[in-house]
Amino acid sequence: MSDILTIADLKDLARRRVPKMFFDYADSGAWTESTYRANEEDFQKIKFRQRVLVDMSNRSLESTMIGQKVSMPVALAPTGLTGMQHADGEMLAAQAAEEFGVPFTLSTMSICSIEDVASVTKKPFWFQLYVLRDKDFVLNLIDRAKAAKCSALVLTLDLQVLGQRHKDVRNGLSAPPKMTLANIANIAVRPGWWMGMAGTKRRTFRNIVGHAKGVGDVASLSSWTTEQFDPHLSWKDVAWIKERWGGKLILKGILDKEDALLAANTGADAIIVSNHGGRQLDGASSSIMALEEIADAVGDRIEVHMDGGIRSGQDVLKALCLGAKGTYIGRPFLYGLGALGKEGVTKALEIIRKEMDITLALCGKRLVTDMGRDQLRR
């Protein structure tokens, strides 16, 4: 553990420990992956102002996201199939986030169910909703999230049609994996992974199987999911979802100012400036480059969050400087989970916290909430 100093170190270890199919699922973007790469690269173009001889004592990274206290403004993003990076992955990541004092967001497409995660956590987590064609199933999911006392609903807007990730097609991605010769050979040399999987009953989409009509087993599941993403979804749908949910609502997947203005009119509590980690519209702008214009347009009417490409505490601070009140990490926590289970998720959060704290000090600030545009060299 002592030689793990960066998120890239966790990624290297995860590559060795997680079967190729699932490592690639995390480490991939749509088509040419240009937006996936831009999400990370564009952070490097932003520079801080270094300040000296100011009082740097008593620093704090504490903040709030949608009115909820956070030990630092970095939530875990919703990610599908997390329980395939490591056995019981969503439950472990939720526990790590809870202990760290940051929000965990459970994906609709998770392996562990809403009820599984609720059974191992004490504080409320957030639930991410995909609106699917089967409206009874969607209504039921919302009610299950309410029953589990989730404290925010994150409604994803940028996946009405699925972007293509070539690696997933080539690898024949499925959960659980198909027992082809190539998969068996790949899994056999990752004993930690398969022993964990052999010891859990959670190996397929447990929010769905047994809950959606006609999905009783894994075979029926795969045709169901591909047919279920709903191209008809519109802004009008946000209203009934908000009404049915009745709690804090976050709209995820806004990358354009016009959409941000429409989102602000819905009465939602926050938006997430996001391109789904470069997994949907290849060729779209990086999230960090889209952030400032959106924050300027709606920041006084709705809380603005962002995700995409954050690989360090410095990236978090840059996003805060450009107008985000909160941020999310997807791959950084998945790499931690794949590398070292729950400890690895905690490690990812610790790396980011340390980088934030030192950077804050060297920028001459004590409170993370004081980071603003004047902290950037432009």
Ligand SMILES: Cc1cc2nc3c(=O)[nH]c(=O)nc-3n(C[C@H](O)[C@H](O)[C@H](O)COP(=O)(O)O)c2cc1C
């Ligand atoms: C493996 C993986 C699975 C994902 N699954 C979902 C999902 O089920 N729902 C969702 O809203 N976003 C999903 N996302 C997008 C993330 O919530 C988030 O927007 C993205 O990971 C942020 O970029 P980063 O990975 O560079 O931090 C997924 C991302 C990854 C990497």
